[in-house]
Amino acid sequence: xxxxxxxxxxxxxxxxxxxxxxxxxxxxxxxxxxxxxxxxxxxxxxxxxxxxxxxxxxxxxxxxxxxxxxxxxxxxxxxxxxxxxxxxxxxxxxxxxxxxxxxxxxxxxxxxxxxxxxxxxxxxxxxxxxxxxxxxxxxxxxxxxxxxxxxxxxxxxxxxxxxxxxxxxxxxxxxxxxxxxxxxxxxxxxxxxxxxxxxxxxxxxxxxxxxxxxxxxxxxxxxxxxxxxxxxxxxxxxxxxxxxxxxxxxxxxxxxxxxxxxxxxxxxxxxxxxxxxxxxxxxxxxxxxxxx
Amino acid sequence: xxxxxxxxxxxxxxxxxxxxxxxxxxxxxxxxxxxxxxxxxxxxxxxxxxxxxxxxxxxxxxxxxxxxxxxxxxxxxxxxxxxxxxxxxxxxxxxxxxxxxxxxxxxxxxxxxxxxxxxxxxxxxxxxxxxxxxxxxxxxxxxxxxxxxxxxxxxxxxxxxxxxxxxxxxxxxxxxxxxxxxxxxxxxxxxxxxxxxxxxxxxxxxxxxxxxxxxxxxxxxxxxxxxxxxxxxxxxxxxxxxxxxxxxxxxxxxxxxxxxxxxxxxxxxxxxxxxxxxxxxxxxxxxxxxxxxxxxxxxxxxxxxxxxxxxxxxxxxxxxxxxxxxxxxxxxxxxxxxxxxxxxxxxxxxxxxxxxxxxxxxxxxxxxxxxxxxxxxxxxxxxxxxxxxxxxxxxxxxxxxxxxxxxxxxxxxxxxxxxxxxxxxxxxxxxxxxxxxxxxxxxxxxxxxxxxxxxxxxxxxxxxxxxxxxxxxxxxxxxxxxxxxxxxxxxxxxxxxxxxxxxxxxxxxxxxxxxxxxxxxxxxxxxxxxxxxxxxxxxxxxxxxxxxxxxxxxxxxxxxxxxxxxxxxxxxxxxxxxxxxxxxxxxxxxxxxxxxxxxxxxxxxxxxxxxxxxxxxxxxxxxxxxxxxxxxxxxxxxxxxxxxxxxxxxxxxxxxxxxxxxxxxxxxxxxxxxxxxxxxxxxx
Numbered sequence: 001x002x003x004x005x006x007x008x009x010x011x012x013x014x015x016x017x018x019x020x021x022x023x024x025x026x027x028x029x030x031x032x033x034x035x036x037x038x039x040x041x042x043x044x045x046x047x048x049x050x051x052x053x054x055x056x057x058x059x060x061x062x063x064x065x066x067x068x069x070x071x072x073x074x075x076x077x078x079x080x081x082x083x084x085x086x087x088x089x090x091x092x093x094x095x096x097x098x099x100x101x102x103x104x105x106x107x108x109x110x111x112x113x114x115x116x117x118x119x120x121x122x123x124x125x126x127x128x129x130x131x132x133x134x135x136x137x138x139x140x141x142x143x144x145x146x147x148x149x150x151x152x153x154x155x156x157x158x159x160x161x162x163x164x165x166x167x168x169x170x171x172x173x174x175x176x177x178x179x180x181x182x183x184x185x186x187x188x189x190x191x192x193x194x195x196x197x198x199x200x201x202x203x204x205x206x207x208x209x210x211x212x213x214x215x216x217x218x219x220x221x222x223x224x225x226x227x228x229x230x231x232x233x234x235x236x237x238x239x240x241x242x243x244x245x246x247x248x249x250x251x252x253x254x255x256x257x258x259x260x261x262x263x264x265x266x267x268x269x270x271x272x273x274x275x276x277x278x279x280x281x282x283x284x285x286x287x288x289x290x291x292x
Numbered sequence: 293x294x295x296x297x298x299x300x301x302x303x304x305x306x307x308x309x310x311x312x313x314x315x316x317x318x319x320x321x322x323x324x325x326x327x328x329x330x331x332x333x334x335x336x337x338x339x340x341x342x343x344x345x346x347x348x349x350x351x352x353x354x355x356x357x358x359x360x361x362x363x364x365x366x367x368x369x370x371x372x373x374x375x376x377x378x379x380x381x382x383x384x385x386x387x388x389x390x391x392x393x394x395x396x397x398x399x400x401x402x403x404x405x406x407x408x409x410x411x412x413x414x415x416x417x418x419x420x421x422x423x424x425x426x427x428x429x430x431x432x433x434x435x436x437x438x439x440x441x442x443x444x445x446x447x448x449x450x451x452x453x454x455x456x457x458x459x460x461x462x463x464x465x466x467x468x469x470x471x472x473x474x475x476x477x478x479x480x481x482x483x484x485x486x487x488x489x490x491x492x493x494x495x496x497x498x499x500x501x502x503x504x505x506x507x508x509x510x511x512x513x514x515x516x517x518x519x520x521x522x523x524x525x526x527x528x529x530x531x532x533x534x535x536x537x538x539x540x541x542x543x544x545x546x547x548x549x550x551x552x553x554x555x556x557x558x559x560x561x562x563x564x565x566x567x568x569x570x571x572x573x574x575x576x577x578x579x580x581x582x583x584x585x586x587x588x589x590x591x592x593x594x595x596x597x598x599x600x601x602x603x604x605x606x607x608x609x610x611x612x613x614x615x616x617x618x619x620x621x622x623x624x625x626x627x628x629x630x631x632x633x634x635x636x637x638x639x640x641x642x643x644x645x646x647x648x649x650x651x652x653x654x655x656x657x658x659x660x661x662x663x664x665x666x667x668x669x670x671x672x673x674x675x676x677x678x679x680x681x682x683x684x685x686x687x688x689x690x691x692x693x694x695x696x697x698x699x700x701x702x703x704x705x706x707x708x709x710x711x712x713x714x715x716x717x718x719x720x721x722x723x724x725x726x727x728x729x730x731x732x733x734x735x736x737x738x739x740x741x742x743x744x745x746x747x748x749x750x751x752x753x754x755x756x757x758x759x760x761x762x763x764x765x766x767x768x769x770x771x772x773x774x775x776x777x778x779x780x781x782x783x784x785x786x787x788x789x790x791x792x793x794x795x796x797x798x799x800x801x802x803x804x805x806x807x808x809x810x811x812x813x814x815x816x817x818x819x820x821x822x823x824x825x826x827x828x829x830x831x832x833x834x835x836x837x838x839x840x841x842x843x844x845x846x847x848x849x850x851x852x853x854x855x856x857x858x859x860x861x862x863x864x865x866x867x868x869x870x871x872x873x874x875x876x877x878x879x880x881x882x883x884x885x886x887x888x889x890x891x892x893x894x895x896x897x898x899x900x901x902x903x904x905x906x907x908x909x910x911x912x913x914x915x916x917x918x919x920x921x922x923x924x925x926x927x928x929x930x931x932x933x934x935x936x937x938x939x940x941x942x943x944x945x946x947x948x949x950x951x952x953x954x955x956x957x958x959x960x961x962x963x964x965x966x967x968x969x970x971x972x973x974x975x976x
Contacts, residue, residue, distance in 0.1 A: 186732035187740040208742035
């Protein structure tokens with residue numbers, strides 16, 4: 001009996017998520033990552049880098065670059081209530097970077113679990129979950145947000161719940177599709193023949209193999225949620241004032257936008273750049289996942 | 293004919309692929325010539341550069357491939373100097389190509405007729421009307437039943453064999469002078485494959501089309517080709533006339549390949565499979581001197597590893613690339629040593645009248661597919677039972693019922709003392725799960741890509757509660773790995789770092805984790821290379837001998853079945869046609885279906901007269917009345933076969949044949965059909 005087991009070429013061991021380790025190979029992903037890290041640093045360092053307290057009225061309607069009474073500079077100008085826009089953008093980063101990941105994570109927890117159940121169990125459970133998701137998807141998402149937030153009040157928690165309800169059906173669909181492709185694989189049958197419980201097969205055997213596309217989707221979805229939170233703020237359904245929130249800043253100052261475009265411009269640039277960073281990261285990761 | 297200028301002439305051809313790590317030389321210094329009307333075979337394991345070379349003859353190198361040396365001349369024209377437009381005049385009218393996967397070669401959203409006509413319009417300049425006529429007559433030449441209906445069908449409405457015939461028709465429509473066939477029958481059943489082989493032989497006679505036939509199946513190449521080249525690690529190691537070359541191989545690699553193939557034409561026990569050790573070295577990692585050196589039994593330091601070995605002519609037809617060609621004699625064929633099987637013949641699995649019906653839903657509501665109908669057979673403890681038949685005969689359904697993945701509709705399936713027929717997986721006690729394990733077909737799907745080999749085996753060990761403590765589990769994992777001839781260091785590897793054969797070994801190790809009483813193996817070797825097939829076959833036999841495990845093997849490969857099985861069940865359309873000990877089933881009298889399967893299996897030995905099954909497998913929705921085989925049976929008696937179910941005739945020692953023909957008559961007819969070579973001939 002010969003030994004086929006000896007490799008001529010010894011291969012270096014690779015780990016799971018090996019594609020994540022190759023992130024440096026994708027310029028797009030690196031750029032996206034850099035933008036994201038920039039905003040995270042801004043959020044963390046807000047108390048030290050913001051030149052003024054975000055809610056303090058100093059001098060209203062100042063243009064960008066105006067000198068402040070205390071000797072500082074309003075680099076981004078001030079708003080109609082005399083608050084420093086740069087400071088508000090910096091502090092607003094914290095709002096968005098807390099609520100967007102929280103909402104996305106909860107949406108994924110719900111959506112992935114439902115998708116695993118629907119795709120693995122099939123039968124009536126699949127039919128029920130799929131029809132429920134159809135029901136939610138049939139509503140225009142924005143109308144859904146408005147109904148929920150208007151009904152239950154504008155608070156961080158309600159925003160998170162609204163986003164979860166609106167995005168988990170799409171996540172469920174994606175997960176379900178991935179599970180359907182994986183459940184027929186022999187390693188799943190092998191686990192069944194070992195008598196493994198269903199939760200173990202779903203979360204331990206199947207889920208890690210579906211993680212690539214899910215992570216890419218999470219990045220994209222995080223971007224959508226940033227926009228959603230901005231939109232809710234713009235519609236006056238965001239976090240209650242006076243705490244800074246990018247969408248809310250645009251909403252409060254839009255009446256002055258024609259005369260003082262800087263009041264809406266800077267929060268808008270902030271939202272766009274964060275979303276752009278997340279989309280670039282998602283594109284780069286998609287490239288790496290499909291190469292794998 | 294040989295005096296003419298060759299049709300395809302490759303001189304010293306090298307092809308490289310650009311990769312991140314640098315250039316990968318896939319093919320180096322290959323020379324071959326194919327003359328008008330000649331069939332030339334290209335054999336070797338996967339990764340040897342066969343397909344790269346085949347595509348190079350079309351001037352196609354892929355996005356990152358490049359001709360790095362030599363010249364390719366087709367009909368006197370140098371392919372390398374041609375523009376894309378000129379190449380287009382060669383691809384099609386000059387060289388036609390038939391791919392392995394017919395389904396992916398056809399456009400799923402265009403009717404077959406339109407796809408074929410398009411070729412005739414583009415390459416022969418016919419009017420749409422003429423093109424349709426040409427397409428239809430070409431399909432008729434492919435011997436498909438009812439060409440008009442096929443013309444109007446979409447690819448998914450055709451069977452695999454019909455799809456492949458449509459692809460061959462498409463390749464032949466521009467009237468090519470050379471037909472390039474890249475593993476054209478690999479995904480087809482043996483009986484369908486045999487039909488395609490006959491078709492190719494006929495096309496050669498009628499059209500005088502030359503063929504370049506790429507295959508890993510030596511038997512097929514032996515049937516179709518006049519001459520062949522054996523490729524190894526990107527170069528040709530031996531060329532010659534096929535029959536001579538396979539009977540008397542001169543290169544150690546060819547010898548190794550020949551010894552890896554079970555020979556259904558030799559008596560059982562006359563042959564022992566000898567796998568080739570190691571694997572094909574990667575293009576960037578080839579040894580100096582002989583590339584086969586690291587795997588060669590005749591390797592001699594200082595002779596074989598000094599400098600590149602050249603291809604030397606042995607006689608006018610043959611060349612060989614071996615420094616020790618004169619000294620290397622083929623090793624004698626080893627006699628197979630069977631372990632002492634338990635003679636008590638205690639029954640472990642008893643199947644009695646097992647039925648599995650599926651009620652269809654959707655548009656076919658009301659129809660019932662009888663996947664298994666009245667199956668009755670037994671498997672003895674410690675033996676190997678093989679279930680054979682074409683795909684769609686219900687063999688995998690039976691495995692699913694046995695494993696508890698689906699419940700039977702009726703009948704009994706006794707395992708030891710428990711009736712499993714209607715016992716679903718989640719109702720089975722842990723001890724039963726442990727006793728019944730499975731080895732899967734596809735090595736790429738058998739392991740979870742996310743975990744290391746060790747983790748996966750350890751999970752099975754823990755699950756079956758063989759040992760509980762950490763050190764004990766690790767020790768058991770190591771012993772399972774060495775039982776399947778894998779280094780214990782492989783425990784820390786991921787499936788993506790293993791070759792197909794290694795993955796299959798891990799799959800076997802995982803199945804053995806709880807020391808099962810019965811292992812069901814569904815086509816365990818069909819997705820592997822020949823040399824690896826031999827190794828896995830020997831491993832299964834070895835495990836059965838040492839562990840006294842009962843094996844149920846599901847396979848369509850009769851050579852493999854004959855080699856490995858003690859008992860054989862032949863199934864057709866959900867019913868058992870023949871059951872018996874392997875030595876009885878493979879000798880007359882056998883069921884006409886068995887006879888057809890055996891004669892269809894390609895072998896590197898003498899060519900048998902083929903007993904053809906006409907047509908294709910009937911739909912399981914409306915199986916034929918009477919004997920299910922009557923629509924295709926070459927030995928059909930008459931109306932009786934169409935109306936009355938065949939009686940079960942007992943031959944000897946539990947050998948049963950379900951056929952209207954009396955056994956004595958069957959034996960007489962079949963002995964007459966056998967070629968004279970059945971007495972074991974001398975093998976190289």
